[in-house]
Amino acid sequence: MQTANRASPHVMLGALTLLSLGAIVLSLDTAPPNAQSQLRTAAGNTAGATSFVLTDTVTTGPPTAAASSTTTRQQAVFAYQSPDRVEESVHAGNQVGTVLWVGTHAYERIGTGKWFPISGVSTSTSTTGQLAASQLLLPIQAVAQASGVAQHGSIYAFTPGDERLLLARLFGSELVSGTTSYEATVAGEFLSVAQITVENATQRRTVNLALSNVDHGPALQLPPPSDITTSPLGSG
Numbered sequence: 001m002q003t004a005n006r007a008s009p010h011v012m013l014g015a016l017t018l019l020s021l022g023a024i025v026l027s028l029d030t031a032p033p034n035a036q037s038q039l040r041t042a043a044g045n046t047a048g049a050t051s052f053v054l055t056d057t058v059t060t061g062p063p064t065a066a067a068s069s070t071t072t073r074q075q076a077v078f079a080y081q082s083p084d085r086v087e088e089s090v091h092a093g094n095q096v097g098t099v100l101w102v103g104t105h106a107y108e109r110i111g112t113g114k115w116f117p118i119s120g121v122s123t124s125t126s127t128t129g130q131l132a133a134s135q136l137l138l139p140i141q142a143v144a145q146a147s148g149v150a151q152h153g154s155i156y157a158f159t160p161g162d163e164r165l166l167l168a169r170l171f172g173s174e175l176v177s178g179t180t181s182y183e184a185t186v187a188g189e190f191l192s193v194a195q196i197t198v199e200n201a202t203q204r205r206t207v208n209l210a211l212s213n214v215d216h217g218p219a220l221q222l223p224p225p226s227d228i229t230t231s232p233l234g235s236g
Contacts, residue, residue: 035151039158039184039191043144046191047137051217054078054136057208063199078136084129085220086136101132102222114229135169139209142166143184143194156184170196170207178203190214 046052056078061071079087086101099108099118104127106120120128145161160166160182167175178200185192190211197206 034149035156036146036149036158038151038186039146039149039156040144042186042189043140043146043184043191043194045189046211046214047140047144049082049190049214051079051081052214053212053217054080055208055210055212057210059206059208061204063201063204079218079220080133080136081217081220082133084127084133086129086132087218087220100220100223101129102220103127103129105129105222106132107223107228114227114231115223116229116231138169139166139194139196140191140211143191146182146184154185156186158182158184166196167198171198171205174205176200176203176205 056076058074076090089098095111106118107115109115142160146158149158178198181197184194194209
């Protein structure tokens with residue numbers, strides 16, 4: 001005799017199917033984020049940091065397949081403090097040239113000489129410091145909008161957001177046509193390195209942006225009046 005309230009095989013199968021679907025949904029909710037989410041999140045965290053140091057190294061040389069290994073290298077080191085303070089240091093021969101943007105103020109100096117006020121570029125909505133900060137943050141924000149991300153070990157290959165603007169910002173008039181590639185690495189919750197390479201039959205040009213001291217960058221202050229001069233050459 002069949003019990004009246006016993007579930008039929010079809011009902012049991014339906015219940016098992018629902019349980020399986022629930023398990024799949026749960027696994028998707030608890031699964032680790034994919035490569036694109038990881039890279040975007042790390043770049044977004046970095047762009048939103050209170051401070052960092054960015055070392056910008058530009059290397060120009062022959063294409064990968066060329067036998068010659070002759071290359072030239074230029075490097076600039078930026079310190080950033082949110083929201084509108086940036087310091088850029090560039091080696092020129094045996095000296096270091098430094099430019100400092102703080103809010104509505106801008107200064108430069110050679111070596112350890114005194115600071116010389118320079119004309120900042122401001123708009124009706126942004127100070128010279130805000131514009132300098134936005135230019136520095138642009139490559140990081142482009143990574144935060146990355147698409148087509150693929151992870152190979154510790155390297156993320158990607159396509160940046162607003163690619164044309166990014167290339168114009170990094171290469172300017174020195175941008176040449178060729179194959180462009182983008183790679184990045186992540187350290188903890190922040191972006192560690194972003195590298196952009198343009199290569200054609202005659203030249204390979206790489207911009208390497210290395211980030212450090214995220215949220216622990218140096219404090220950027222206006223120079224004291226005693227350390228400011230009206231002479232472009234300054235004084236030691």
